[in-house]
Amino acid sequence: MSAKTIITGIGVATPNGLGVDDFWAATRVGKNAIDRITRFDASSYPSQLAGEIRGFEASDHLPSRLIPQTDRMTRLALVAADCAFEDAGVKPGDIPEFDMGVVTASTSGGFEFGQNELQKLWSQGSQYVSAYQSFAWFYAVNSGQISIRNGMRGPSGVVVSDHAGGLDAIAQARRQIRKGSKLIFSGGFDASICPWGWVAQIAGGRLSTSDQPERAYLPFDAAAGGYVPGEGGALLILEDRQSALERDAENVYGEVAGYGSTFDPKPGSGREPGLRRAIEVALADAGVEAGQVDVVFADAAGTPQLDREEADAITAVFGPAGVPVTAPKTMIGRLYSGAGPVDVVSAVLAIREGLIPPTTNVVLSPDYDIDLVTGQPRTASVRTALVLARGYGGFNSAVVIRAVD
Amino acid sequence: MSKQEFTIEDLKRILLEGAGADEGVDLDGDILDADFEELGYESLALLETGGRIEREYGISLDDEIFTENRTPRTLVVAINTYLGELASAA
Numbered sequence: 049m050s051a052k053t054i055i056t057g058i059g060v061a062t063p064n065g066l067g068v069d070d071f072w073a074a075t076r077v078g079k080n081a082i083d084r085i086t087r088f089d090a091s092s093y094p095s096q097l098a099g100e101i102r103g104f105e106a107s108d109h110l111p112s113r114l115i116p117q118t119d120r121m122t123r124l125a126l127v128a129a130d131c132a133f134e135d136a137g138v139k140p141g142d143i144p145e146f147d148m149g150v151v152t153a154s155t156s157g158g159f160e161f162g163q164n165e166l167q168k169l170w171s172q173g174s175q176y177v178s179a180y181q182s183f184a185w186f187y188a189v190n191s192g193q194i195s196i197r198n199g200m201r202g203p204s205g206v207v208v209s210d211h212a213g214g215l216d217a218i219a220q221a222r223r224q225i226r227k228g229s230k231l232i233f234s235g236g237f238d239a240s241i242c243p244w245g246w247v248a249q250i251a252g253g254r255l256s257t258s259d260q261p262e263r264a265y266l267p268f269d270a271a272a273g274g275y276v277p278g279e280g281g282a283l284l285i286l287e288d289r290q291s292a293l294e295r296d297a298e299n300v301y302g303e304v305a306g307y308g309s310t311f312d313p314k315p316g317s318g319r320e321p322g323l324r325r326a327i328e329v330a331l332a333d334a335g336v337e338a339g340q341v342d343v344v345f346a347d348a349a350g351t352p353q354l355d356r357e358e359a360d361a362i363t364a365v366f367g368p369a370g371v372p373v374t375a376p377k378t379m380i381g382r383l384y385s386g387a388g389p390v391d392v393v394s395a396v397l398a399i400r401e402g403l404i405p406p407t408t409n410v411v412l413s414p415d416y417d418i419d420l421v422t423g424q425p426r427t428a429s430v431r432t433a434l435v436l437a438r439g440y441g442g443f444n445s446a447v448v449i450r451a452v453d
Numbered sequence: 454m455s456k457q458e459f460t461i462e463d464l465k466r467i468l469l470e471g472a473g474a475d476e477g478v479d480l481d482g483d484i485l486d487a488d489f490e491e492l493g494y495e496s497l498a499l500l501e502t503g504g505r506i507e508r509e510y511g512i513s514l515d516d517e518i519f520t521e522n523r524t525p526r527t528l529v530v531a532i533n534t535y536l537g538e539l540a541s542a543a
């Protein structure tokens with residue numbers, strides 16, 4: 049019998065909220081946080097909207113030793129890690145250091161830090177590049193910094209699979225708990241709203257070029273024309289259920305009950321995309337029938353073809369309009385590796401409150417046979433939630449989150 | 454044109470700019486004879502600090518500068534020795 053993996057702490061930082069309470073207060077009512085970019089002058093770029101985290105001063109939260117050596121995404125992740133510990137009512141030293149690990153996901157690494165150092169390299173010379181460039185840009189840096197700051201020396205690592213990465217990291221954390229770790233930090237953060245990060249995202253070819261915050265990111269809408277990027281993410285404290293019971297964990301948000309991941313076939317092969325199979329594998333892993341799922345948090349890519357693929361997969365598994373579907377990421381944009389963990393946070397809060405947050409701004413296209421929760425939040429008894437995420441290049445991941453009695 | 458003197462105040466400023474200060478360490482306290490490691494500066498922080506001193510003073514330091522000088526007092530002396538050699542060679 050495998051150990052059960054439960055979520056006992058949350059640290060979240062998104063464009064519409066820092067911390068669980070702020071985030072949920074905004075998300076449950078559909079508060080928009082997409083707006084014009086303020087972090088740099090984006091007026092010459094074809095895409096000028098983003099979900100930015102405003103008013104975050106890292107030096108208010110972190111010691112000065114960490115500031116020169118960290119990218120923005122790492123600062124957000126470190127602060128979120130502190131919040132998650134507090135939320136879980138556990139301190140780093142409470143658990144033996146080799147029983148705690150960190151598995152995070154990353155899509156871009158520390159782009160803004162890297163940009164600054166590369167600018168110094170070509171404008172001033174190599175001797176002007178920070179010694180911290182050796183790791184501050186690196187995909188694994190969030191896992192490393194969280195591990196060092198909190199003395200967590202158990203199984204750790206990083207997963208890089210674009211937008212699917214945050215769910216893949218949670219799955220990897222669950223594997224480590226099944227192998228005997230007591231507590232694993234998991235989740236993802238990305239923050240690449242800087243010129244270099246921005247052109248890299250534009251080059252992906254899927255960004256919205258709309259300049260209207262309320263009309264720019266419209267998954268499953270007839271007017272869908274790409275997505276808006278956002279920054280931030282979430283960190284979850286995952287614990288072995290038995291171990292959490294032994295320490296009288298105060299906050300039990302839910303169980304990571306199932307996981308499935310697949311890879312899309314070669315483009316042009318004519319074969320079915322992998323998402324349906326990822327969903328089926330996750331449901332089977334959780335021992336859940338399609339009819340028991342109360343809500344699906346969609347990947348919501350926001351382009352006609354990807355929306356079509358996702359709607360088809362959901363309809364194939366659940367039947368026409370067979371399950372409520374929502375995409376609260378329409379408020380904040382796509383957070384890359386942070387997106388899946390943030391949707392998991394929304395899922396456990398939906399379970400706790402009995403309320404499905406809305407997909408904002410979208411008018412569901414009649415082309416899709418799904419029950420999309422648009423406009424207003426919907427009250428519902430939520431016991432089991434499915435979270436989907438797809439990454440650029442063919443990654444499909446699905447996680448089942450279940451209420452814990 | 455290089456500056457002529459390197460003081461403990463210069464070192465503290467450069468340490469703060471390049472690597473910050475550990476919680477619980479007061480750089481304005483009596484740190485002259487404290488080991489850099491005790492002050493919370495590991496090898497990478499010292500590499501960054503050395504790079505900043507080199508850029509600001511237009512000098513090139515030996516790789517061993519921090520292994521041979523473990524405290525602010527000896528480091529300040531060593532760097533001033535470099536600066537002095539540079540000035541007399543000019």
